[in-house]
Amino acid sequence: MTTIIDGKAIAQALRARVGEAVAEIGRAHGIQPGLAVVLVGEDPASAVYVRNKGKATVEAGLQSFEHKLDASIAQADLLALIDRLNRDDAVDGILVQLPLPAHIDAERVLQAIDPAKDVDGFHPVNVGRLWTGAPALAPCTPTGCMRMIRGVLPKISGREAVIVGRSNIVGKPMAAMLLAESATVTIAHSRTQDLQQRCLNADILVAAVGRPEMIRGDWVKPGAIVIDVGINRVPRGDGKSRLVGDVAYDEAAPRARAITPVPGGVGPMTIACLIENALVAACRRRGIQPPTL
Numbered sequence: 001m002t003t004i005i006d007g008k009a010i011a012q013a014l015r016a017r018v019g020e021a022v023a024e025i026g027r028a029h030g031i032q033p034g035l036a037v038v039l040v041g042e043d044p045a046s047a048v049y050v051r052n053k054g055k056a057t058v059e060a061g062l063q064s065f066e067h068k069l070d071a072s073i074a075q076a077d078l079l080a081l082i083d084r085l086n087r088d089d090a091v092d093g094i095l096v097q098l099p100l101p102a103h104i105d106a107e108r109v110l111q112a113i114d115p116a117k118d119v120d121g122f123h124p125v126n127v128g129r130l131w132t133g134a135p136a137l138a139p140c141t142p143t144g145c146m147r148m149i150r151g152v153l154p155k156i157s158g159r160e161a162v163i164v165g166r167s168n169i170v171g172k173p174m175a176a177m178l179l180a181e182s183a184t185v186t187i188a189h190s191r192t193q194d195l196q197q198r199c200l201n202a203d204i205l206v207a208a209v210g211r212p213e214m215i216r217g218d219w220v221k222p223g224a225i226v227i228d229v230g231i232n233r234v235p236r237g238d239g240k241s242r243l244v245g246d247v248a249y250d251e252a253a254p255r256a257r258a259i260t261p262v263p264g265g266v267g268p269m270t271i272a273c274l275i276e277n278a279l280v281a282a283c284r285r286r287g288i289q290p291p292t293l
């Protein structure tokens with residue numbers, strides 16, 4: 001029987017535990033962690049993400065600071081805001097919603113964030129810490145994937161893991177995290193040869209490509225754990241659209257030992273891990289041991 005990994009339920013439980021931990025450090029240390037989210041421009045998808053992040057932040061008992069800026073903001077003004085947030089002691093985490101308008105150098109902005117407040121884990125200091133095994137603020141989506149993998153596979157050590165996709169926000173940090181747990185890791189990408197064959201070797205198969213249902217059922221090793229990060233909107237035929245992952249779910253699910261659905265799999269975990277990162281940042285900045293959730 002295939003286990004359908006219920007990301008919504010796992011995320012909800014994690015958010016509740018973050019909420020309890022926030023209340024606990026409030027009682028013990030008299031602090032309320034704060035998360036600042038910066039949105040530049042009017043991109044509707046980004047606006048929805050920011051609204052959901054703000055809602056989850058407040059629900060978990062953290063302070064939420066939202067900065068909505070005009071798409072025409074000068075890069076220097078955005079950097080000045082980041083500088084203010086870096087100095088603001090009430091702000092423990094800073095997230096700049098991507099993508100940024102074309103006239104702004106996103107790399108420069110992300111690097112301006114204090115690594116101690118970098119809850120997205122995109123700053124080179126945190127990337128380096130993640131790869132060297134030092135305590136890092138790690139990217140939220142792969143952190144969520146690891147939680148889901150551990151939930152169905154307590155011993156990752158020695159397993160073959162194949163990650164399809166090598167982005168800085170998903171594929172590469174996912175590889176670092178699986179390697180840290182002693183999986184044997186392959187990172188595949190658009191130039192990879194024999195992709196199906198490589199996927200067929202995977203005990204743990206992570207798809208982070210952005211191509212609807214590219215990974216077919218006969219690419220999945222029987223008994224594999226399949227984590228589908230992809231979120232793709234495709235036409236439904238009645239003028240409306242629906243969300244599908246990078247994995248052809250109906251074909252893959254019968255072969256997999258466990259699989260994440262889309263929607264309701266990896267997606268909800270990202271926000272839960274974000275507020276966990278904000279809590280961790282708040283603790284570390286004050287020399288408090290972060291709770292294990």
Ligand code: NDP
Pocket residue numbers: 141164165166167168169170171188189190191192195208209210211229230231232266267268270
């Ligand atoms: P990117 O576009 O940054 O990276 C896609 C990767 O897939 C690249 O490494 C690319 O290879 C690789 N790729 C593209 N085509 C192929 C192919 N035919 N065969 C093999 N590899 C291929 O995407 P992201 O990592 O940002 O996102 C991936 C997906 O995950 C998207 O659907 C995105 O919406 C979703 N996502 C979901 C999140 C969530 O919260 N659930 C969070 C973040 C992303 P190359 O490097 O060679 O070009």
